[in-house]
Amino acid sequence: MTTTTRFKGATGEWEVVIGLEVHAQISTNAKLFSGAATAFGAEPNTQVSLVDAAMPGMLPVPNRECIRQAVRTGMAIEAQINKYSRFDRKNYFYADLPQGYQISQLYHPIVGEGRLEISPDEKDPSDTKIIGIERIHVEQDAGKLMHDQHPTMSYVDLNRSGVALMEIVSKPDMSSPEEAGAYLRKLRSILRYVGSCDGNMEEGSMRADVNVSVRKPGEPLGTRTETKNVNSVRFVMVAITSEAFRQIELIESGGKVVQETRLFDPATNRTRTMRSKEDAHDYRYFPDPDLLPLELDDAFLAECRDSLPELPDAKRARYLAAGISAYNADVLTAEVESALWFDTLLETGAKPAAAANWVSSELFGALNRLGKSFEDCPVTPAQAGELLGLVADGTISGTIAKAVFEKMLESGDAAGVIVERDGLKQTSDTGAIEAEIAKILTANADKVEQYKGGKEALFGFFVGQTMKAMQGKANPQVVNELLKKALG
Amino acid sequence: MTELTNLKVAEIRDGHRAGDFSAVEVAEAFSANVAAAKALNAFIVETPEHALAAAKAADADRAAGTLKPLSGVPIGMKDLFCTDGVQTTAASHMLEGFVPRYESTVSAKLWDAGCGMLGKLNLDQFAMGSSNETSYFGNVISPWKRKDGGNAALAPGGSSGGSSSAIAARLCPAATGTDTGGSIRQPAAFTGISGIKPTYGRCSRWGIVAFASSLDQAGPMARDVKDCAIMLETMAGFDPKDATSLNMAVPNWEAALSSDLKGKKVGIPKEYRLEGIDLDIDAMWDVGIAMLKDAGAEVVEISLPHTKYALPAYYIIAPAEASSNLARYDGVRYGLRDLPDGAGLQDMYAATRADGFGPEVKRRIMIGTYVLSAGFYDAYYTQAQKVRTLIARDFEAAFGACDVILTPTAPSAAFGLGEKMADPLAMYLNDVFAVPASLAGLPAMSVPAALNREGLPLGLQIIGKAFDEQGVLNAGLAIEERAGFTARAEKWW
Structure with missing residues (x-):
């Protein structure tokens, strides 16, 4: 059971209630209602x-x-x-909105209620919670205003205008x-996995509007605020904390939370008023x-369903079930690239548990060190x-395998x-091996005495010395057996 | 040369094909008429060079044996259709000087078929109006005059009033129109010509300046039913660029024209008998009924019980859509921009839209904005949509008992310019017979049937089942043959 975080205020504990509206740019080459391209970072007004x-x-065609x-x-x-x-028009005037309306889906969204299982505690993946999803609708993105191009005028870049969002x-x-952070990570x-959004929050492919209200435990829902366009998981978490404390302090000092739209300022970690309900369009x-x-x-629906990949929970x-540890399973399935890479590795006949250990320690370590990802895995x-x-198959030891892997990374040569x-x-x-053991026991007669006197931890020392003398190539199991015999 | 401008589309097409005259002669004759008819103010832009180029191509094609379906036919283009390289204004100050770099689907089809463009025709601003008095470029004047000895300038109808006036005055043999709530049919009736609004979705809306998307439909206006059939065949067709376009083959309407209505039933809706209506209108309607009987049709009374709600529903739905469709004219990207000193974005919007839109357009934007507002949406827009559904059901039920419906096109003959401008509601009433078919998306046409006591043309409207333009055209042809309408306005311009 995931426990509700209680925020401590002057008058006691408070609960925070959070809902997220995530805008995810659909990964397609063309916009929602036009054939224009959607590449990120193109010169202004070249994809219009x-x-x-x-x-x-001009007319929209889905x-x-x-x-x-x-x-x-x-x-x-599972929605x-x-x-x-049906598509609806949301009418308002702004310079980045050429039609004077955004085509969205208010009354009849394409996707209804669904659910997402999250594990808020990374250390305990078995501690899960279901988050309900109200709906998914499809809509157009707006363009972008640039205020730094001219001393008195704003410029408009319509490259994003009409890009498809969910x-x-x-x-x-x-x-x-x-929980909000876990929800965003899981959703991303x-x-x-599905391939419907690249999840790139830095490029704005995914951003969240954060609805927050606070209440005393057991009380009805409080008035919520909506903090717009927060563009990282961390910022969402910070914005929630900051906004929850702001509301608590406000209520405790006799004030009232106003339903309004707010903005998050990453420089101060605080939210501020964007427009109040009275100014709402x-x-x-x-x-x-x-x-x-x-x-x-x-x-069409059957094709959509058949084209779905194995999703993270199923994976x-x-x-x-294949004997991989919960920790490794989480690490491997978190990103679709690592999961697909690992699945391909399993297809070579690798033993799941050992392979998972190797990937999550050796390969992840190497990629980190080299600054590479699974997409350009060496x-x-x-x-x-x-x-x-x-x-x-016992051809090399685990220790030697590490050295071999380093050489593979350097030379690109095959392990064999x-x-x-x-x-x-x-x-x-x-x-x-016996010859080397004899030498080592002779050279370390004092330690042999201690071992025989009951200091059994020294066994590892003898193993290490033997392996070192054998340049790591000795079969560890054989070394163990022979050492035990020699030490009587 | 004057004889050439008396020719109709089919006659020009066939005569050119037969070598009776050159396309250049035809284009020059019509261009001369256009140039000489400034008093009618039917054109916003004249493009004799476009017509001439198409004519030269037509003559060359004839020599080469590669004639196109409408080679040698010059036409007028309502200035609501975007034309590549030619100013397109929707008769507004907002788009004055706007030159598209694209061609509307319908106009492109006409050019591809060999037509040439004589010019861009005047209209009510953004197609909003029934008299052509809302144009920023001045009202169009009808070539017709009352026979009362007076000299009152008459309305050519609207919004396609430039089209109707130009055809009636022999400035062009045919023209494009658009019809949202009667904008092809009412001006056709006012000027003694024919015009058909096809089933919604027959003609692509791509490249036509939008008024009310769910109602806007392009269609031809010409001097007779056959010409309408010929033009519509070229203008219609599925367009993947318009999501509401009908994905159906275009029938060969011209070839299937037949005025023999044996076995057909014509419905006469009792709700269209309005109290206090012009007696001439009622009389003409009765004559029309007799003509269709004469053509072999059986006449049955039908009921369209929700008719009286059509006009109010239309004047909610059309302005609602218009208020949103016209939001794009904001001064940011093209068209008029009024940027007062020190103005911010909101000031620019306000100044641009205050200056760029005429009073009728502003009125409809205000109405549309109001009916879509929070708190009013359900009372107005939702109700109007329900009425729209009921009206469509009325027609479905009626078409269980008949094949086409015959009504007057408009409740009166052409009125004088200025007579109704002070009273928008009286103006809106002009569309009372036209609007129901628009709301139901049905094909409907107006054909000239008679002159009233003032010597002004009156039109009959035929409404057909969805996709049954043929039935509408055939009934229209039956009336045309019997009415023998040959009257034309005496030249005064």
Whole structure:
């Protein structure tokens, strides 16, 4: 059971109630209603079609791939998929909004209620909680204003105008910053598994509006505020904490929380008023008359479902069943790239538990050191499989394997080639080992005495000395047996 | 040369094909008429060079044996269609000087078929109006005059009033129109010509300046039913760039034209008998009924019980959509920008839109904004949509008992300019017979049937089942053949 975090105020403890609206940019090459490209970082106004610029007489036509990705995402969170949905216009004037309205889905979203299981405590993955998801709808992004290009004017970049977003709206089911952070990480992971969003928060592909209210335990919900466009998991957690304390202090000092839209300032870690409810727009939502309702047929839905990959929870369960530790299963499944890499490694016949250990320690360590990721991993799963195979069949020891892996990273050569060339094969030649053991026991007669006197911990010292003398190539099991015999 | 401008589309097409005249002669003759008719103010921009270039191409194609369906036919283009390289204004100050770098689907189809453009035709601003008096470029004047000895300038109808006036005055043999709530049919009726609004979705809306998206439909205006059929065949067709476009093959309407209505039933909606209506209108309607009987049709009374709610519903839905569709004219990217000294963004919006839109456009934006506002949406917009559904059901039920419906096109003949400008509601009433078919998305056309006592043309409207333009055209042809409407405005301009 995940426990609710209590915030300590002057008048006692408070609960915080959190809901998140995540805007996730759909990974497609074309915008939601136009054929224009969507690459990040292009020169301003180079990815703008006549439709995106809202030229007279231009009409939106839905991009099938965007719809497909929203449906697949809905399926991945076990949500109800609405076979009938519709686009609505949200009307307001702003210079980054060429049409004077955003095409969104207010009344009939494409995806209904779903759920996400989170593990807020990284140290205890078995401690889980279900977060309800209210809906997912598809909508257009706006353009961007640039205020630093001219002393008195603002410039408009319409590259993002019309880019497809999914708005994923959670229920107010989270009760601590940690849960919100876990929710975002899990959601991001699923989006990346599904391939519907790259989850890149720095580039703005994923951002969250954070709804926060506080209440005394057992009391009804308090008035909430919405903090807009927070663009990292950490900032979301900080914004929740900061906003919760602001509300608590406000209420405890006799004030009232005002329903309003706020902004998070990462420089001060505080939220501030953007606009109050009184200034809120009347968006005059109504069904977009340029677009017919979306009606999804069974064949389309079946294709969406069939194209879903194995999702993180299922993968994690499969890893646990294969004898992989919970910790390793979490580490391996967190990112789709590492999971896919690991699955390919398993296909080479690698033993799951040993392979998971190796990846989560050796490979992750190497990638960190080299500043690389699984996408540009210097060794292939096949190469790693060969290395692990050499350990598994006793050809080399685990210690030697580390050295071989380093050489693989340096030279790009195959493990087998390196082992052969450098003579690293493990030996079980008892004669050679016994000879070395005899030398070591003679040279360390004092320690032999201590061992025999009951200091059994010294056994490891003898093993280490023997392995060192054998240049690591001795079979550890044989060394153990022979040492035990020699030490009587 | 004057004989050439008396020719209709089919006659020009066939005569050119037969070598009776060159396309250049035709283009020059019509361009001369256009140039000489400034008093009608039918054109915002004249493009004789465009018509001439197309004519030269048509003559060359004839020599090469590669004639196109409408080679040699010059037409007028309502200035609501975006035309590549030619100013497109929607008759507004907002878009004055706006030159698109793209061509609307419908106009592109006409050019591809060999038509040439004589110019961009005047209209009510953003197609909002029934008299052409809301144009920023001055009202169009009808070529018709009352036979009362007076010299009152008459409205050519609207919003496609430039189109109707130009065709009636023989400035072009045909023109494009658009119809949101009667904007093809009412001006056709006022000027003694024919015009058809096809089923919603037949013609692509891509590249047409939007008024009310769920109602806007392009269609042809011409001097007879056959010309309308010919033009519509070229203008219609599925367009993947318009999500509401009908993905259906375009029938060969011209070839299937037949005025034999044996076995057909014509519905006469009792709710269209308005109290206090112009007696001439009622009389013409009765004559029309007799004509269709004569053509072999059986006449049945039908009921369209929600008719009286159509106009109020229309004047909620159309302004609601317009208020949103016209939000893009904000001074940021194209068209008019008023940027007073020291102005911020909001000031720029206010100044630009105050200056760029005329009073009728502003009125509709205000109405539309109001009916979509929080607290009013359900009372107005939602109710209006329900009414729209009921009206569509009325028609569905009626078409269980008949094949086409016959009504007057408008409740009166052309009125004088200025007569109704002070009373928007009286102006809106002009569309009372046209609006229900628009709300239901049904094909409907107006054909000239008679002159009233003042010597002004009156039109009959035929409403058909969805996708049954053929039935509408055939009934129109039956009336046309029997009405023998040959009257034309005496030239005074």
